[in-house]
Amino acid sequence: DSGVTQTPKHLITATGQRVTLRCSPRSGDLSVYWYQQSLDQGLQFLIQYYNGEERAKGNILERFSAQQFPDLHSELNLSSLELGDSALYFCASSVGLADNTDTQYFGPGTRLTVL
Amino acid sequence: GENVEQHPSTLSVQEGDSAVIKCTYSDSASNYFPWYKQELGKRPQLIIDIRSNVGEKKDQRIAVTLNKTAKHFSLHITETQPEDSAVYFCAANNNAGNMLTFGGGTRLMVKP
Numbered sequence: 001d002s003g004v005t006q007t008p009k010h011l012i013t014a015t016g017q018r019v020t021l022r023c024s025p026r027s028g029d030l031s032v033y034w035y036q037q038s039l040d041q042g043l044q045f046l047i048q049y050y051n052g053e054e055r056a057k058g059n060i061l062e063r064f065s066a067q068q069f070p071d072l073h074s075e076l077n078l079s080s081l082e083l084g085d086s087a088l089y090f091c092a093s094s095v096g097l098a099d100n101t102d103t104q105y106f107g108p109g110t111r112l113t114v115l
Numbered sequence: 116g117e118n119v120e121q122h123p124s125t126l127s128v129q130e131g132d133s134a135v136i137k138c139t140y141s142d143s144a145s146n147y148f149p150w151y152k153q154e155l156g157k158r159p160q161l162i163i164d165i166r167s168n169v170g171e172k173k174d175q176r177i178a179v180t181l182n183k184t185a186k187h188f189s190l191h192i193t194e195t196q197p198e199d200s201a202v203y204f205c206a207a208n209n210n211a212g213n214m215l216t217f218g219g220g221t222r223l224m225v226k227p
Contacts, residue, residue, distance in 0.1 A: 002158065033214070043159070043204060043217040056214045090158060100213035101147035101166050106158040 004107035018079040025093030032074040038087040117142040121218025138205035139187040147208040195225045
């Protein structure tokens with residue numbers, strides 16, 4: 001158990017719908033990251049937040065958005081869902097070192113299936 | 116941006132043999148290189164990491180080497196056991212914000 005929690009574990013929805021994935025970081029961690037893992041694209045970085053502020057952005061679609069709240073939990077919102085959005089979505093957290101070499105601990109993931 | 120390539124994509128070894136997985140990266144500013152093990156349907160778990168100020172790090176049966184000049188790093192597992200069977204990912208950070216770029220993964224199979 002990494003100490004990072006994610007809900008829900010599984011999500012099945014239809015094309016065009018909107019879903020919200022939730023992540024709680026390890027106690028004391030200020031940075032939260034979101035990754036998408038699909039069979040054809042591997043593990044892809046989406047976005048990073050540090051202490052409530054966006055710090056880095058990857059190839060995140062415009063239909064996707066995220067935020068980190070004052071209690072440091074984070075939510076990833078996926079809208080206008082397409083079949084290709086079906087994937088495992090992982091959240092990771094780290095302490096947030098200034099030299100960017102801090103270890104990232106992954107949560108158990110949310111498996112999203114879009115039908 | 117950073118590009119990480121990982122080889123081989125699959126690796127089959129006999130129990131007790133050694134396994135080596137190699138990665139190359141493109142961004143000379145990268146300074147952190149973790150390795151994750153992922154079992155089917157589970158989260159990636161950190162097994163070892165190395166920072167650019169060292170060339171080698173060892174933890175029991177696992178070691179990682181880093182060659183910053185050549186921009187490559189390798190994972191070495193000795194005395195492999197069936198429970199080492201999993202997919203292994205290398206990664207490199209982007210110094211701008213510690214986003215990790217992952218290699219394509221290596222499926223390691225250890226035959227008893």
